[in-house]
Amino acid sequence: xxxxxxxxxxxxxxxxxxxxxxxxxxxxxxxxxxxxxxxxxxxxxxxxxxxxxxxxxxxxxxxxxxxxxxxxxxxxxxxxxxxxxxxxxxxxxxxxxxxxxxxxxxxxxxxxxxxxxxxxxxxxxxxxxxxxxxxxxxxxxxxxxxxxxxxxxxxxxxxxxxxxxxxxxxxxxxxxxxxxxxxxxxxxxxxxxxxxxxxxxxxxxxxxxxxxxxxxxxxxxxxxxxxxxxxxxxxxxxxxxxxxxxxxxxxxxxxxxxxxxxxxxxxxxxxxxxxxxxxxxxxxxxxxxxxxxxxxxxxxxxxxxxxxxxxxxxxxxxxxxxxxxxxxxxxxxxxxxxxxxxxxxxxxxxxxxxxxxxxxxxx
Numbered sequence: 001x002x003x004x005x006x007x008x009x010x011x012x013x014x015x016x017x018x019x020x021x022x023x024x025x026x027x028x029x030x031x032x033x034x035x036x037x038x039x040x041x042x043x044x045x046x047x048x049x050x051x052x053x054x055x056x057x058x059x060x061x062x063x064x065x066x067x068x069x070x071x072x073x074x075x076x077x078x079x080x081x082x083x084x085x086x087x088x089x090x091x092x093x094x095x096x097x098x099x100x101x102x103x104x105x106x107x108x109x110x111x112x113x114x115x116x117x118x119x120x121x122x123x124x125x126x127x128x129x130x131x132x133x134x135x136x137x138x139x140x141x142x143x144x145x146x147x148x149x150x151x152x153x154x155x156x157x158x159x160x161x162x163x164x165x166x167x168x169x170x171x172x173x174x175x176x177x178x179x180x181x182x183x184x185x186x187x188x189x190x191x192x193x194x195x196x197x198x199x200x201x202x203x204x205x206x207x208x209x210x211x212x213x214x215x216x217x218x219x220x221x222x223x224x225x226x227x228x229x230x231x232x233x234x235x236x237x238x239x240x241x242x243x244x245x246x247x248x249x250x251x252x253x254x255x256x257x258x259x260x261x262x263x264x265x266x267x268x269x270x271x272x273x274x275x276x277x278x279x280x281x282x283x284x285x286x287x288x289x290x291x292x293x294x295x296x297x298x299x300x301x302x303x304x305x306x307x308x309x310x311x312x313x314x315x316x317x318x319x320x321x322x323x324x325x326x327x328x329x330x331x332x333x334x335x336x337x338x339x340x341x342x343x344x345x346x347x348x349x350x351x352x353x354x355x356x357x358x359x360x361x362x363x
Contacts, residue, residue, distance in 0.1 A: 010039030025347030193224030198265030
């Protein structure tokens with residue numbers, strides 16, 4: 001099968017991680033894969049024999065003229081050899097996929113990675129193709145109940161990770177390379193620094209956490225619009241030597257390896273790939289009790305689920321700090337649970353969906 005995958009960019013982020021593993025798995029199963037996009041991770045794709053079409057698809061608006069110029073460029077690129085199916089991963093690339101589908105007379109599908117607000121452009125351009133993949137139950141419900149998509153077109157296929165890559169036994173990481181001491185109790189978070197991801201709660205909680213855990217350190221991995229605001233809060237609370245911003249990292253395994261605790265506190269979340277990565281790297285987890293996080297953490301067996309407030313966060317962190325046995329039990333259960341989220345399982349399910357889409361389109 002020849003597959004064209006479209007996403008807005010190939011920079012560090014959840015969608016790019018998903019697309020990389022999907023394309024890698026499809027190549028592994030003998031398919032030819034093109035990924036259209038640009039970004040700092042292009043070479044990573046090429047190393048896995050994934051063909052990259054260098055095209056700037058960083059388009060946010062459904063009515064941006066570059067949607068049409070990008071469609072034209074892709075039509076020219078595939079003038080001789082066409083893909084069998086197209087897979088879009090954002091709203092704007094789904095529109096490009098729609099026009100390419102009409103031009104090439106081939107099917108396309110889309111994957112929904114996040115919670116969409118109801119806007120007139122999404123009603124005017126409801127392009128989803130033969131099927132739309134929801135990466136979590138909460139997204140499946142939103143697509144059917146809020147966006148009013150045909151339930152027969154919506155397919156729930158959970159995210160997965162490369163369990164061989166995120167293997168704690170294969171990673172040698174020392175705290176001193178990050179500037180930490182062995183006795184430090186490191187609380188970590190990996191996520192974009194944007195509104196709704198919850199890093200400010202961790203900063204607000206730190207003064208109270210330090211009363212019980214003087215050696216606590218907070219490590220925030222990621223970049224985004226909220227960074228300046230969060231840095232200002234760190235200054236206001238006199239936490240400059242307690243909170244550390246590491247920026248975006250291409251490889252998060254080494255920083256996960258040094259964490260004593262992983263905290264993920266979004267107000268909304270499509271899935272939460274970083275949760276699977278923490279589970280695989282044997283880091284105990286505290287997470288918001290919302291969206292699909294209770295499913296991933298099996299209602300608290302694979303991680304502590306809390307209401308989204310500072311008081312609950314402080315109590316959970318201090319409790320796990322004091323209870324090593326509890327931390328070990330969470331790690332063991334989570335490590336077993338995460339094995340059900342292999343990226344190859346995800347790829348196999350999407351491969352079957354491609355085959356079904358081709359059959360439906362040919363009728």
